[in-house]
Amino acid sequence: MRASVLFSAGKDSSLAALLLEPYYEVELVTISLGVTESWRIAQKAARELGFPHRVIELSLVGEAVEVAMRDGFPRNAINMVHRAALEAVSEGAQAVADGTRRDDRVPMLTAAEAVSLEGRYDVQYLRPLMGLGRSAVDYLVSLLLEIEEGEDIEKADYEADIRALMHDQYGQDAVGQVFPRHTQSRIIGVKR
Amino acid sequence: MRASVLFSAGKDSSLAALLLEPYYEVELVTISLGVTESWRIAQKAARELGFPHRVIELSLVGEAVEVAMRDGFPRNAINMVHRAALEAVSEGAQAVADGTRRDDRVPMLTAAEAVSLEGRYDVQYLRPLMGLGRSAVDYLVSLLLEIEEGEDIEKADYEADIRALMHDQYGQDAVGQVFPRHTQSRIIGVKR
Numbered sequence: 001m002r003a004s005v006l007f008s009a010g011k012d013s014s015l016a017a018l019l020l021e022p023y024y025e026v027e028l029v030t031i032s033l034g035v036t037e038s039w040r041i042a043q044k045a046a047r048e049l050g051f052p053h054r055v056i057e058l059s060l061v062g063e064a065v066e067v068a069m070r071d072g073f074p075r076n077a078i079n080m081v082h083r084a085a086l087e088a089v090s091e092g093a094q095a096v097a098d099g100t101r102r103d104d105r106v107p108m109l110t111a112a113e114a115v116s117l118e119g120r121y122d123v124q125y126l127r128p129l130m131g132l133g134r135s136a137v138d139y140l141v142s143l144l145l146e147i148e149e150g151e152d153i154e155k156a157d158y159e160a161d162i163r164a165l166m167h168d169q170y171g172q173d174a175v176g177q178v179f180p181r182h183t184q185s186r187i188i189g190v191k192r
Numbered sequence: 193m194r195a196s197v198l199f200s201a202g203k204d205s206s207l208a209a210l211l212l213e214p215y216y217e218v219e220l221v222t223i224s225l226g227v228t229e230s231w232r233i234a235q236k237a238a239r240e241l242g243f244p245h246r247v248i249e250l251s252l253v254g255e256a257v258e259v260a261m262r263d264g265f266p267r268n269a270i271n272m273v274h275r276a277a278l279e280a281v282s283e284g285a286q287a288v289a290d291g292t293r294r295d296d297r298v299p300m301l302t303a304a305e306a307v308s309l310e311g312r313y314d315v316q317y318l319r320p321l322m323g324l325g326r327s328a329v330d331y332l333v334s335l336l337l338e339i340e341e342g343e344d345i346e347k348a349d350y351e352a353d354i355r356a357l358m359h360d361q362y363g364q365d366a367v368g369q370v371f372p373r374h375t376q377s378r379i380i381g382v383k384r
Binding site: 135 | 193211214215287292294295303306307310316317318319320321322323324325327328331332335336
């Protein structure tokens, strides 16, 4: 069975793909919101992982910026994009997956939303990291992946494009106020 | 790293163990509540799976029966036993696991309880099925396990001993009223 894994080049989505590999025919799918070319980072990382990769473009970054500006924080905007991404990938798919994990706050579907996605699209929704805490994820990443981490690491997540458009429309101060700084990770190699 | 997987001989705990096998040194641990010898079913199933197996006895079945009789349903009693089981297995362990999955109602730790368990025992708490719905579990079981299913399948879960003691103390009618009938599964072989 094929599983389409939403892929940002970060360690979580990379690990999710590797954990599914023994049981599914994995393909990586990166969402482009059409502002930056951050999907190229994912394309390169997918080559390192050795999985086929494709890009789906979604047209909702303007709406996401408006939601984030109105809220003053990015959570609802990112969840909105993630739900749209899962629905786009689920169209015609047998199984879709992402790298969300137990202690994530965003993006995150509730259990009811997960059941609803599966029912509406007749798809398996797989979250291989959902039963893992931070130390288990760190352990598995250390077994399976080579990564680089830091605040300025670029990856192909929704945030990159939302920030870029917000910067163009509202300036860098708005971006700094809405988006907390946090450590990013990007996969640079795989151990297998 | 060793992972101690709570094991009932059912398909969920068997699948959890198999999903961890590539990354952890798996041992299976069955809880005996001291009423029946249902742990022997798990011992035999563990041999089929090819993992080392041990049994931990816990003395709280009387309390569990009282809770279930007071409630009129088994959920809180089973959760109480499961929390005690996880704590007993976590003592001195590096990683503990169970077969709970996304759509289970019982036994089930909240995310906050999971974080608390990990903090109190300095242990990884792993739930490999937590990100999977029914159809994904069924798919993986069909790939990896041979099982038998039915209402009268015996396995080594907490319910067996709670039911047995309730039967002795309150009669079969009480058992029938408190415990809903549901399909059980037991693993009879592994495909690997």
